[in-house]
Amino acid sequence: xxxxxxxxxxxxxxxxxxxxxxxxxxxxxxxxxxxxxxxxxxxxxxxxxxxxxxxxxxxxxxxxxxxxxxxxxxxxxxxxxxxxxxxxxxxxxxxxxxxxxxxxxxxxxxxxxxxxxxxxxxxxxxxxxxxxxxxxxxxxxxxxxxxxxxxxxxxxxxxxxxxxxxxxxxxxxxxxxxxxxxxxxxxxxxxxxxxxxxxxxxxxxxxxxxxxxxxxxxxxxxxxxxxxxxxxxxxxxxxxxxxxxxxxxxxxxxxxxxxxxxxxxxxxxxxxxxxxxxxxxxxxxxxxxxxxxxxxxxxxxxxxxxxxxxxxxxxxxxxxxxxxxxxxxxxxxxxxxxxxxxxxxxxxxxxxxxxxxxxxxxxxxxxxxxxxxxxxxxxxxxxxxxxxxxxxxxxxxxxxxxxxxxxxxxxxxxxxxxxxxxxxxxxx
Amino acid sequence: xxxxxxxxxxxxxxxxxxxxxxxxxxxxxxxxxxxxxxxxxxxxxxxxxxxxxxxxxxxxxxxxxxxxxxxxxxxxxxxxxxxxxxxxxxxxxxxxxxxxxxxxxxxxxxxxxxxxxxxxxxxxxxxxxxxxxxxxxxxxxxxxxxxxxxxxxxxxxxxxxxxxxxxxxxxxxxxxxxxxxxxxxxxxxxxxxxxxxxxxxxxxxxxxxxxxxxxxxxxxxxxxxxxxxxxxxxxxxxxxxxxxxxxxxxxxxxxxxxxxxxxxxxxxxxxxxxxxxxxxxxxxxxxxxxxxxxxxxxxxxxxxxxxxxxxxxxxxxxxxxxxxxxxxxxxxxxxxxxxxxxxxxxxxxxxxxxxxxxxxxxxxxxxxxxxxxxxxxxxxxxxxxxxxxxxxxxxxxxxxxxxxxxxxxxxxxxxxxxxxxxxxxxxxxxxxxxxxxxxxxxxxxxxxxxxxxxxxxxxxxxxxxxxxxxxxxxxxxxxxxxxxxxxxxx
Numbered sequence: 001x002x003x004x005x006x007x008x009x010x011x012x013x014x015x016x017x018x019x020x021x022x023x024x025x026x027x028x029x030x031x032x033x034x035x036x037x038x039x040x041x042x043x044x045x046x047x048x049x050x051x052x053x054x055x056x057x058x059x060x061x062x063x064x065x066x067x068x069x070x071x072x073x074x075x076x077x078x079x080x081x082x083x084x085x086x087x088x089x090x091x092x093x094x095x096x097x098x099x100x101x102x103x104x105x106x107x108x109x110x111x112x113x114x115x116x117x118x119x120x121x122x123x124x125x126x127x128x129x130x131x132x133x134x135x136x137x138x139x140x141x142x143x144x145x146x147x148x149x150x151x152x153x154x155x156x157x158x159x160x161x162x163x164x165x166x167x168x169x170x171x172x173x174x175x176x177x178x179x180x181x182x183x184x185x186x187x188x189x190x191x192x193x194x195x196x197x198x199x200x201x202x203x204x205x206x207x208x209x210x211x212x213x214x215x216x217x218x219x220x221x222x223x224x225x226x227x228x229x230x231x232x233x234x235x236x237x238x239x240x241x242x243x244x245x246x247x248x249x250x251x252x253x254x255x256x257x258x259x260x261x262x263x264x265x266x267x268x269x270x271x272x273x274x275x276x277x278x279x280x281x282x283x284x285x286x287x288x289x290x291x292x293x294x295x296x297x298x299x300x301x302x303x304x305x306x307x308x309x310x311x312x313x314x315x316x317x318x319x320x321x322x323x324x325x326x327x328x329x330x331x332x333x334x335x336x337x338x339x340x341x342x343x344x345x346x347x348x349x350x351x352x353x354x355x356x357x358x359x360x361x362x363x364x365x366x367x368x369x370x371x372x373x374x375x376x377x378x379x380x381x382x383x384x385x386x387x388x389x390x391x392x393x394x395x396x397x398x399x400x401x402x403x404x405x406x407x408x409x410x411x412x413x414x415x416x417x418x419x420x421x422x423x424x425x426x427x428x
Numbered sequence: 429x430x431x432x433x434x435x436x437x438x439x440x441x442x443x444x445x446x447x448x449x450x451x452x453x454x455x456x457x458x459x460x461x462x463x464x465x466x467x468x469x470x471x472x473x474x475x476x477x478x479x480x481x482x483x484x485x486x487x488x489x490x491x492x493x494x495x496x497x498x499x500x501x502x503x504x505x506x507x508x509x510x511x512x513x514x515x516x517x518x519x520x521x522x523x524x525x526x527x528x529x530x531x532x533x534x535x536x537x538x539x540x541x542x543x544x545x546x547x548x549x550x551x552x553x554x555x556x557x558x559x560x561x562x563x564x565x566x567x568x569x570x571x572x573x574x575x576x577x578x579x580x581x582x583x584x585x586x587x588x589x590x591x592x593x594x595x596x597x598x599x600x601x602x603x604x605x606x607x608x609x610x611x612x613x614x615x616x617x618x619x620x621x622x623x624x625x626x627x628x629x630x631x632x633x634x635x636x637x638x639x640x641x642x643x644x645x646x647x648x649x650x651x652x653x654x655x656x657x658x659x660x661x662x663x664x665x666x667x668x669x670x671x672x673x674x675x676x677x678x679x680x681x682x683x684x685x686x687x688x689x690x691x692x693x694x695x696x697x698x699x700x701x702x703x704x705x706x707x708x709x710x711x712x713x714x715x716x717x718x719x720x721x722x723x724x725x726x727x728x729x730x731x732x733x734x735x736x737x738x739x740x741x742x743x744x745x746x747x748x749x750x751x752x753x754x755x756x757x758x759x760x761x762x763x764x765x766x767x768x769x770x771x772x773x774x775x776x777x778x779x780x781x782x783x784x785x786x787x788x789x790x791x792x793x794x795x796x797x798x799x800x801x802x803x804x805x806x807x808x809x810x811x812x813x814x815x816x817x818x819x820x821x822x823x824x825x826x827x828x829x830x831x832x833x834x835x836x837x838x839x840x841x842x843x844x845x846x847x848x849x850x851x852x853x854x855x856x857x858x859x860x861x862x863x864x865x866x867x868x869x870x871x872x873x874x875x876x877x878x879x880x881x882x883x884x885x886x887x888x889x890x891x892x893x894x895x896x897x898x899x900x901x902x903x904x905x906x907x908x909x910x911x912x913x914x915x916x917x918x
Contacts, residue, residue, distance in 0.1 A: 206649060207660040215656075219645060223638070279632040280591050283639045290639075294646045301653055 011104045018111045022299060023084045026121040027077065029307030034316075035076055036309050038333055038349055040123025041340035047071035054339035056346070056353050057327055057383065063350065066157035067125035076123045083131050084120030090134035094141055095264065105267035112299030114205035114212055115259035121306055126253050129155065129162040133257070136166050140173055162253055189243065197250040205302050211255050214302075216294030217262055224269035231272075237265055310392075311337050318388065318421040319343060326385040329366075331393045338388070346382045368401040375405055376412060379426055387413075387424040434541050438531055438548060445552030446524040452790050453516050453562055458804055460797045461825055463515065463564035464832025465843060466499065470511050470565075473503035485831035487840060487847050488819060488876065494845075495651050497603050498567045519569035523561050526573045526741070527552050533580050533745055537710055538752040547748050550778060554740045555785040556687035559793045560733060568737060571605045576741060578611055579717065583710050585636060598640050602647035610720065610730070610738060612644045617723075618716025627709055655845055664729055667844040669854035672824075677728035684732075687789065688740040691781045696743025699750035711749060718742045799829050803884065806907050807833040810880060814915075818879035821860060823887050830882065839876045861887050866896040873916055885910035 026036065035041065046052065046068040052059055070079060088107060095103045110116050119127040132155045139148035148170065155163035168189065175181040205212035221241075228234055244261050248254030270291075278284040315334070319341040322328060327344040335348025347363060359382075366378040389403065397403055406413050406424055417423035459467060472480040479496035486492070506514040530551040534544035551557075561569045574597055581594045602608040615637045622629045649656060655663050668676050685693065700718060703711020721739045724730035754774070758767045799807075810820065811834040819837040822830045827841020840853040847853075853876075860872050861883070872878075881903065883894055894912075897903045902918035 202660060204660075206653070206656055208657050215649065216646070219642070223642075277631070278635060279630075280588070280635055282588070282591060282595065283632075283635045286595065287635070287639050287642055290642045290646050294642070294649070297646075297650060305657070 008100065011101075015104060015107050015111070018108060019084065019088060022111050022117055022303060023081050023120055025300075025303045026117065026306040029304060031308075032313050034311055034313070035123050036306050037122045037124070038311070038336040040076065041311075041336040042348065042350055043068050043071055043123060043125065044076065045336075045340050052339075054342070054344050055335070055348055055350065056359075057344040059353050063352070064125070064157055064159050066154065067128055067159075069157075070128065071123070080120045080123060080127060083127050084116075087120070087127075087131045087134055090131070090138050091260070094134065094138050096141070098264075098267075099271075102264075102267045102271055105270055106264045109217070109266045109295065110260065110263035112214070112295050113217065113259045113263060114214055114299065114302040115256050117299060117302050117306065118211050119256060121303075125159050126162070126256060129159045129253065130256050130260075132158060133162065133166045134260075136170065140170060159253075161251070165251075165253075165257070186243075189247075193243075193246045193250050200249045203249060203255060206298055211252070213255065213259055213262060214295055214298035216291065216298050217266060219294070220266060220291050221262060221269070224266075224273065228269065228272060234268070237268070241265060314421055315390070316341055318390075318417060318419075318423055321417055321423060322386050322388075327383050328386045328388055329363075329379070329382070329384040330388040331396060332363075334388065334393075343386075346384060366402055367397050370401055370404050372405055372412075375402060376428075380428055383428075384426050386416075387426060388421065389424070390421040434545065437545055438528065441531075441545065441549045441552065442524055442527050444549075445527055446520060448553075449520040449524060449558070449562065450517070452794065453520055456563065456794055456798050457512075458563075458798050458801075459515070459832075460562075460564040460793075461828045461842065462566070464828040465841070466502070466565040466567075467511060467515055468828075468832050469494075469496065469499045470502045470506055470515065473499055474506050474511060483831075483843075485835070485837050486827070486843060487853070488837050490848055491654075491846050492843065493652060493655055495603055495605065497600075498570055498605070501570070502565065515565040516563075519561065519565050522573060523557070523569040524552065526557075526576065529573055529576045529580055530741070530745065533576065533583070534748045536580070536583055537714075537745065537748050540748075540752055540755075543748060543751055543755070546751075546775060546778075547744060550692070550747075550782060551741060551744050553779075553782045553786045554689060554692070554737075554744065555782065555789050556733075556736045556740055558786045559687075559789045560737055562790060563794065563798050567605055568607070568734070571601065571607050572737060572741065574601045574604065575607065575611050575738070576745075579713060582615075582633070582636060583713060585632060591632075591636070594636060595639070598643055599647070602644045603651075606648055606652070607734070607738075608644045609648060610724070611717075612641045613720040613724070614713075614717035615640055616716075617720045618713045621704070621712045621716050621719065622709065625704070625707055625712070627707060627712065629709065652845075658846065667847060667850050669844070669851040671851060671854045671858065677725075677731060679725055679732045684736065686785050688736055688743065689778075689781045689785070691778050692740060692743050692747055695747035695750040697746070698753075699743075699746035699748060702749050702753055703746065708749075711746065714742055714746050718746065799826075799833075802909065803829075803911055804833055806882075806911055806913055809906070810834045810836060810882075810913065814880065819877050820880040820882050821857065821873075821876070821878045822882040823857065823861065823884065824854065825886070826882065826884060836880070839878065858891075861894055862891040864895050866899055866902070869896040870902070870918075879916050880906075881912075881914040881916070883912040883914075888912075 030036070035044070042055065042063075045054070046063075046065070049072070088111070091110060092103055092107060095106055098106070119130055132151050135151040136148045136155070139145070139151060152163060152167060152170065155166060168185070172182065172185055175185065200209075202209040203212045204215050204218060206215040225238065240261060244254065244258040248258040270288075274284075274288065310333075315337055319328070319338060322341075322343055324342045325344065327346060328338045329346045330338060332347050332349060335345035336350075338345040339348065347359060351360075353359075362378050362381070366375060369375055387402070387406065389397075389406070394403060399407070406415075406422075412427055414425045414427070415422060416425045468483075468485075469480050472478070473496070479494075479499060480492060483490055483492045502514055502518055503511070505518045508514075509517065527548040531544050531548035534547040535541060538544070557572065560566065561572075578594065578597050578601060581590055581597065585591060585594055598608075601611065619629065619634070619637055652663065655667075659665075659667060665673060696718075700711065700715045704715060718739060721730065721735050721742065725732060725735045725739075751774075755767075755771070758770055807830065810818075814836065816835075817837065819839065820830045820834060821839055824840055824842060827838045828843070830836055830838045831841065839857055840847070840850065844850050856872050856875070860869055860881075863869055881894070881897060883897075888894070888910075897905070897912075897914045902916065903914040904917050905912070905914055907913040
């Protein structure tokens, strides 16, 4: 009895250590104090309020403003950390019907998942979206429907699409006993999956996906599905797994919900597998050790990747040399950093602007074309004043198109900064 | 007493195989192209105690990603023998040990000691294994015996001691080389084959399969994490330049017959079919391995050069059943007195179908793939008479020879994983040797900071004379035989 108690205590302490590690480590590993990724810069800039005159050289602010509002009052790092903790607590509370071992394992698997690490280390609005999703689920499970409704309304101010998805899940929850409505909703969901969006080809973080699941998590789940395919108690869960998997292949934030569910399913499989009769205890222990080490390794590798990710101080130092208000052309992933620095960008990763596809095609043509006339035409159309290029961009764009022209066609271009990060002035 | 005699014969077979290998390997003091890469890795360990992680010479300087376990083992022997001798002797011993493993496996498969000894002898002279692991200190000299030792252990795993051995060698193989995945995939196919035939393989074997698959994949991800992140699933193409990717996985059926042995293929396939018909669990294991290799070859996910090495040994093992059936059949016929004559003819044919191609291909390989004394002399001249950081242009097949012998930087070599712009460099090097335009050549020479142009005879035969080197204002001829060497002076 005493031993059991101490094991539980160790497990709880382990979870606390794990959560602290995975919430703080990416920040500690960074060489600078800059937020990770590019989208958080958009929210940080919009937190100041006012119209967006820099993104796409000026556009309407169409994104939900709730996250920007929070960033105005609370520092990003603090907010992310607190959100991560609250989300985990809510996740734990939602898993009430499970045993303590299953709950602790679910939490452990969630903490080391790349999705969780991304959510609460990168300042995107998805983190707060997931927090409120969990709040809605928690209130629904505890039959506090009004509070669930309030949470859902708040979600609409954070991200419309996530809120709609949670509303759909809520409807499924309410109508799960009315077969006709439930089936209708599921059919609608499947139609949505197959009609809207584009299939994502890479959803595994270890194979290069920015937001994805761990290869070991996937491996473990596939293996357990083969092993327990005929276990009746798991059958409904397989349906949910498939639905969420398809959804995550179509919708960017789907992977977060998929990861939440995956963590629970992995914990259930883990316990089931452990309870199985094993011929060799050595093999059993080694197998579980490898699974745990694999998941940890995957998570740590992702932490390292996020920690060493862009942007760097040098980008902003280079941008500081460009006068405010000018239009800077660079890679799409650099757009939010350009506008954060007070310059206008030509494009950025918030692509919900009118005629984006036309713009994308033209800018891709600009990057790939050696035709000086056409290049000037496109640069003039988007009123570009400066072009920013660094080693990553050089590698991505190749030196066949615009970079070739910058190198060999001195007419119209002048290099104003000749270091690791190059800045070229374009004369119209 | 009888056992002792068998072991004596087995040791004699081992010594015959080893002596034959050493006879060929010491015919030249040099290595094949790949052998020089191994030598540089081993020398680096001997000098610094650490594996080479950043190669200053390859691709004008690049990160290298590999498991250094094999190189540490060779470096250990290099401490006593010197790296040159260790790289020739130790791999030969490793691969010759295969005869013991094949003997053990064959005995388990048919319980016929004489036949097992004969199969062990055959395994020592499979042409493709013999030639591909001869003068290049190939890592497969260790990978192949360990993989088949794992098959041996797995076949009759029934106690804790064998489980521990299996666990140890599973880890060892995974740490050694990604070819460990081949064994894991083979186990998966074994499981599928056995399940479809309704054969119960037992819980312990199922557990071992699970463990092996998980541990192998985990270790590969641990070692090659960076490559997986960089290339995603395309890592299976190993960053091979597009220019050679098309032909890299081509399987030539005629050379398959020669290099594996016609009779080995025939008897091997008969053995597998016989094993499956008779529902022999142990043959399902060999069958799973063969099936996995064939499917990977068919899907062009495995280089034929490597796949055929494993396939040939698996087929030799499978052939044991066919030969055993053949012998039993002879016993049942009305002509048992001719049994010995039949056996001598069949075994003689086997030896002929293996030993003759082995001798032919080995001699050819040593002549064509190992640089000759003059080429080494030229490279030693470059080593002694040029600045330390010069770059030498050489075709892909000479990349490691240049960096290994001359100790100079190269534009490209065959270690593609994580190498920069392999496709572009491959095309540029091809263009440099084939272009008639000096302007194009100079542009590329500037792009890669090339100081010396190395033109082996094979390249001249392939692309014709390299015309732009005629400009004496820009290129100073240093050697005019085979190979030619020019120094860039403009």
